[in-house]
Amino acid sequence: MTQIPFDPYQRACPSRTVLDQVADRWSVLVVGALAGGPQRFSHLARRVDGVSQKMLTQTLRGLERDGLVTRTVHAEVPPRVEYELTEAGRAAYEPLRALEGWAREHAGAVLAAREAYDARHGVA
Template sequence: MVTTQPWSVLGGSPYRADCPTRQILDRIGDRWTVLIVGALWDGSARFSELRRRIEGVSQKMLTQTLRGLERDGLVHRTVYPEVPIRVEYKLTEAGRTLREPLRALEEWSITHLGGVSASQETYDHANQNTP
């Protein structure tokens, strides 16, 4: 007897802990993914270029995120047999479809920065003495 998972019939539900769409949402919602996709917006880049473009990302996090994106089919890694070896990363066709939604999030954060900062200040001030 073959049992069908509910997400296969319904197209997935990231609200269910056992649904594979949750893993995809976790990947694309990760801050480093958002920044890597943005950094690869215009084409390919080497690892060192990505590190320079994305301030604050550690070598370990950049490596882990790129590997995850490659595994998920969102980033393509090309190794050129040169001395020294050159490795470049670029968005796949699927990865390029993320550009617009993630760009919208980036623009939203820029547009609403002032309001969010003001809310944080107000909240922090009101809860200063709360244990």
């Protein structure tokens, strides 16, 4: 059986749902935060400043569902839960790291372009 290649430019292509999850702001930041190794929820919440507990939980569940993150519960009292990138998660980190680097490098220019656009178009 021949597999049809995925084409995210096609409306019904399943690769779009993959992009929706992986390219989400919180997913990019969580994958980046986990690139250094396993972390507990509380550490991730501190590292990804501004993410709510609900959003962090949803993001981690989505990444786990997609096979990018594993969740390990250690049988301790109290239980210790750690999150870690899978092989697929580590592979996703490379292009996401490039995107993060681009954002750092170009943030000033993007903000200046926004201000100029808003001034030209009377956006308050």
